[in-house]
Structures are given as C-alpha cells and as structure tokens.
Amino acid sequence: MKKYIYGIDVGGTTVKIGLFNLTGELLKKWEIHTKTENKGEAILSDIYNSIKNNDIKLNEVLGYGFAIPCQVVDGIILNGVNIDWEGYELKKIFSKLVNNNNIYIENDANVAALGETWRGAGSAFENSAMITVGTGVGGGIVVGSKVVEGVHGSGGEIGHIRVIHENGLRCNCGNTGCLETVSSAPAIKTAFNSLLHSGKYDSILKDTKNISVKMIFAAAKEGDLLCLEVIDKTAYYLGYACQILSVITNPNVIIIGGGVSNAGPFFIDKIRKNFMEISFETVKDTLIVQATLGNDAGIYGAAALVIND
Numbered sequence: 001m002k003k004y005i006y007g008i009d010v011g012g013t014t015v016k017i018g019l020f021n022l023t024g025e026l027l028k029k030w031e032i033h034t035k036t037e038n039k040g041e042a043i044l045s046d047i048y049n050s051i052k053n054n055d056i057k058l059n060e061v062l063g064y065g066f067a068i069p070c071q072v073v074d075g076i077i078l079n080g081v082n083i084d085w086e087g088y089e090l091k092k093i094f095s096k097l098v099n100n101n102n103i104y105i106e107n108d109a110n111v112a113a114l115g116e117t118w119r120g121a122g123s124a125f126e127n128s129a130m131i132t133v134g135t136g137v138g139g140g141i142v143v144g145s146k147v148v149e150g151v152h153g154s155g156g157e158i159g160h161i162r163v164i165h166e167n168g169l170r171c172n173c174g175n176t177g178c179l180e181t182v183s184s185a186p187a188i189k190t191a192f193n194s195l196l197h198s199g200k201y202d203s204i205l206k207d208t209k210n211i212s213v214k215m216i217f218a219a220a221k222e223g224d225l226l227c228l229e230v231i232d233k234t235a236y237y238l239g240y241a242c243q244i245l246s247v248i249t250n251p252n253v254i255i256i257g258g259g260v261s262n263a264g265p266f267f268i269d270k271i272r273k274n275f276m277e278i279s280f281e282t283v284k285d286t287l288i289v290q291a292t293l294g295n296d297a298g299i300y301g302a303a304a305l306v307i308n309d
Helices: 043-052 090-098 108-119 185-198 213-221 225-248 259-263 265-278 294-307
Strands: 004-010 014-021 026-033 061-068 070-073 076-080 103-107 128-133 137-143 253-257 287-290
Touching: 004 043, 004 108, 004 294, 014 043, 014 294, 026 043, 026 294, 043 090, 061 090, 061 108, 061 294, 090 103, 103 108, 103 294, 108 128, 108 137, 108 253, 108 294, 128 225, 128 259, 185 213, 185 225, 185 259, 213 225, 213 259, 213 265, 225 253, 225 265, 253 265, 259 265, 265 287
Parallel strands: 004 061, 061 103, 128 253, 253 287
Antiparallel strands: 004 014, 014 026, 070 076, 070 103, 128 137
C-alpha cells in the first residue's frame, strides 16, 4: 500500500529532502551535502542512500518529485548553472535505484511557485505567479495547479523581463535592463552606492562598511531618504513586473518570495501600491502577498508534482 511521497530539492550546496504522506503533510525533512564534482554524478546515489536509511519501505512510496536548478521540459533536462546536468537521464537513473517509475522533475523556481500555491501563501487558489527576489530574480507561473514550462523551459523566467529599455545595466543572461538588474539584492546595493556617490542625498549609512540589503531596508523604515529612494525604485519595477504578469496569466495571487521579501509588509505594500497605479482595471483585485514556506517551498512543490499528476 502506498503511503508516502518524497519531495527533493537539489541545490548547488545542499539537497533538501522531505517525506510527505499522501495528503501533503510534511512528516520529516533533512539535508545532505550536494556533491557537484564530476558533473554531479554522485548526487542521485547519495539521495538514494539517504532515503534508504530512513526506515521507510520503498514499496510504500507513491513517487518522487525533484526540484533542480536546471531548465526542464517534459522531464528532460536542458541545461543548468550550478549542476552540469544537461541531457542527464535523471528519471531513468533514479527509477532504477528506487524501483519506481513515478519520478517527476521540474525547474526549482517553478517548483517553489507550485509549493507556495499548494501549501503556502497561494493555497486558496489554483492560479498564481511567484517572483523570488534574492541574489537573482526568478519565479514561476502556476495555472490550474500545473507549472507553466513553456517550449524551451523558460516559462516563469520573470527576472528577465526587460524593464529598462535604454542604458540598462548588463544582466548575467547577456541582455541589458532585465528586472534582475534593478531588483535583486546585489542590484539594491549597487543602486545605494551609486546614489550615495552622486551626492544627491545624505544617508545614515554613508560611513558604514559592508552595507547589506537588510541595513538598507532598516534605514528606509527609519525614514532615510536615500534608502527610501532605492527601495521605492525597486518596488516600482517589481510592481511593473506584477502588472505584466497580471494581464498575461491573470493569476489570483502574485507571491513575492526570496530573501528580500523578508522585509515584510513594508516592502510588499510598496510593490502593491505601484501595481495598483498602473494595473488594468479588471485585474486590480489580484492579490500580492509574501511567501510563507521559506526554504521549504521546493520540497513542498516537488511533492506536489507527484500528487498533482
């Protein structure tokens, strides 16, 4: 009798593993080190050995969902950044290890969006979009409780919406003016330093070394004009991206996740305000909320891949 599901979130540093029952309750979670050497050839065997030692009989497992840092289309891995798994036959290899063909694979950002929609901030709905704001800007789109991959696995690559059309900063993708260049954590720090050096504003942080995004938000909350300018501009571009999402997929809710979202209502309210000022009338009731699952969104979403099949 099938009783369990595993949700597995493969990251460049650690692999997060969650054991769920069939109703989606997280029973146990743990992490193992990600061995990226030799194109990550040891990762699946390490996951298998960790699961095998978990006192759960493999014949009681309905299936395994994987969130991986790669573009994925129909279970086929196209490319990856942190793990060189392009063309890697993950499903074939892992199904042999666990003697189970119910193996599901999806891009990690898409899976996080699915997790938040299934058991997190969007759990009341089947249609959502998520923007994750951290070292980069990523995201995912969920329609009818299913992830939108797109033809080339680029569905939900929200960080590469072009928001600056002239004289934009160069993005890691090779283009200029992407949302990631103005709204990520590094972009916030770059904007702070640029504005400080311009001499237009004074700041309580002007003599502080090793400025962090958390410091910039804290100063903005205290009324620091320079930091407020930086955060307001960041929120404007995220609100602009939300407006685009609202008329493309018309989700019930847009979820803001990632480390920067920890600024909470102070930041979310600014994004919502900018969205409301430019949004199409019929989508103004789109909710914009903070993610709630944190680092567990990936394992929840990976489990949902199995349950929603």
